[in-house]
Amino acid sequence: MTIAELEQWRALALTGLEAGLKKRTGNPLQPQLDDAVRCVGELSMENEMLRKERERQARGRRRDPRDLCQYRQALLIAGVCQVLEFLRSATMPFVPERAPR
Secondary structure, eight states: OOHHHHHHHHHHHHHHHHHHHHHOOSOTTHHHHHHHHHHHHHHHHHHHHHHHHHHHHHHTOOOOHHHHHHHHHHHHHHHHHHHHHHHHHHHSOOOOOOOOO
């Protein structure tokens, strides 16, 4: 095997790698970003519900059982979201974006 053959294989491999990277469409981290945006929305909703509950308690009014049920559902959703995010971060290593040339 000559050095010229090795150089030719190297050039072919680099060309193939560059073509493969150029072919990739979209951001590979987009699903994670979408999950994070969804989680932020859920936490914002939970925060709003907690704020309303605190205001009701400050006024001394009794709670509506339907609101309490929605509050519990929001807490459950937020907890599940946090567990899923923990599992995803524990099983999927961070993939840094490609540095610009």
